[in-house]
Amino acid sequence: METNRNNTDEKWAALAKHLFDEPTAENSESLAADWDEDELKDIRETARQVDLYFQQKRFSAKEAFTKIDVARNQAATLKPKKTIQFWSRIAAVVAIALFLGGAGYWMSGRNGFNTQKEIASGQNADITEIVLADGSVVTLNYGSTLTYPDEFNGKYREVTLDGEGFFEVQPNPEQPFIIHAGKADIQVLGTSFNVNAYPQNGEVSVVVQTGRVRVSSNELTETGEKVVLIPGEKGVLALNDQVVQKSQNTDVNFLSWKTxxxxxxxxxxxxxxxxxxxxxxxxxxxxxxxxxxxxxxxxxxxxxxxxxxxxxxxxxxxxxxxxxxxxxxxxxx
Missing domain, CATH: 3.55.50.30 (Phage tail protein beta-alpha-beta fold)
Incomplete structure (x- = not known):
């Protein structure tokens, strides 16, 4: 019994090596003996699409396995034995891709398997409004980019801003909202505020309209200074500094780009x-x-x-x- 299981493991290992490493003549001969030619063709195509999804950062593990389960259930009523075996193999290919090709994506994002998107306002005259998964609304100024996940599944709701944006954040004390903007990390529980983080400005500025935000340099340790801003206050972090300068906001037109x-x-x-x-x-x-x-x-x-x-x-x-x-x-x- 143990020998059969080892043989099965070796076959799956050979398949993974063939799909995700450089194929060899020896490996190809082994596959031909263990796999049906039509099944191999379908598995290769599935693996190619999986790899494409990873390259585009559009892969959703949850959706993929849901579709596999649906397909298996539908197929079970038509070709009980061979079809179920086939979809089990397809599921294994996806699992192999998750392990070999997707580990890097999972490790690099603190929100787990969240798909990352980039939305830029582009070169037109319009500003861009984005509604995030938690209902928070972000308005982007011209030439700005926001990187954010499809879902907020981690301990924090994290996004990255390059440029200028106005944030209207839905309250959730159990899952703080964090914006990474240049050298600054901006943490909120629920508020509305403006962030200007164009690299050419040489600084990151935050103006709070409602609520409270906490601003700090991402180069500081956990015990480093964090500045809390309330409505009407402005925080500025220069690129050559690690201390946020707090003052009263005197620019009544700080939101003119939006309004x-x-x-x-x-x-x-x-x-x-x-x-x-x-x-x-x-x-x-x-x-x-x-x-x-x-x-x-x-x-x-x-x-x-x-x-x-x-x-x-x-x-x-x-x-x-x-x-x-x-x-x-x-x-x-």
């Missing part, structure tokens, strides 16, 4: 132009540098950039010249 709403109170035209350039991705210039010292007090709620420029021109007696699709020049009448 397209602005509030200016005796704001210099230079600062107004900088914000409009960033939010609308346009280039606004002045014909005379002295114009940048003009002040503007106004509020705009989700208005197009042309409308805002018309108000500026009317307020200060200027004229607008559109030199290109996304380029504007402000000059004196």
């Amino acid at each position: 397209h709403s602005f509030s200016f109170n005796k704001t210099s035209l230079k600062d107004v132009i900088q914000q409009l350039d960033k939010v609308y991705r346009v280039q606004i210039s002045t014909a005379d540098p002295d114009l940048e010292r003009l002040l503007l007090t106004a509020r705009f709620d989700d208005r197009p950039v042309r409308f805002i420029l018309e108000v500026i021109a009317m307020t200060h007696g200027l004229e607008i010249q559109q030199t290109n699709e996304n380029e504007y020049l402000l000059q004196k009448n």
Whole structure:
């Protein structure tokens, strides 16, 4: 009995070596003796698809074994003996792939077999809104990327941000939400806040709108300093530092990229132009540098950039010249 089991183990080992290592003539001859040619063809194709799913990081172990069970149950009513044996072998191929090809994916993710996705806002003019598996909502700014799992099965709900995003996190004290952004780790239980982590800025900044968040450098030990932010506060971690600097947020327009709403109170035209350039991705210039010292007090709620420029021109007696699709020049009448 033990000899038969050893022979079976050797056959499966030979199959795994043939599928996932370089096949040899000796190995191929052994397979031909142990396996039916049609079954081998089907198993090879299944293994190829399994490998493709792993390469694309789209594999879901739970779904795969569910489909195998369904297929086995359906097949059992048609060809009881041979078909069940065949699907058992297919299940074993998937198991082999999980062990040989999937161990690295499992070990690299702290959420187990969660499929990883990358969503980027791309190069268009629209922002991207993502609803995560727990119901949390993330709004991404232009040129930003969020990496996140299909399901949050681990101790933490973890995502990675490159760029800028506004987070509205569903409360779950038993499974804290953690954002990895550059050098910063941002942990929350349930809140809404903005994270700006564009690499070119040289820093990671967090502004809290509601709730509480905890920010720390991922280069610190577990006992390192962690800064807690409450609504209205801002935390900044410079790339060349390990200490988060906390202050009151004085930028009332920190969410303008998301809302397209602005509030200016005796704001210099230079600062107004900088914000409009960033939010609308346009280039606004002045014909005379002295114009940048003009002040503007106004509020705009989700208005197009042309409308805002018309108000500026009317307020200060200027004229607008559109030199290109996304380029504007402000000059004196």
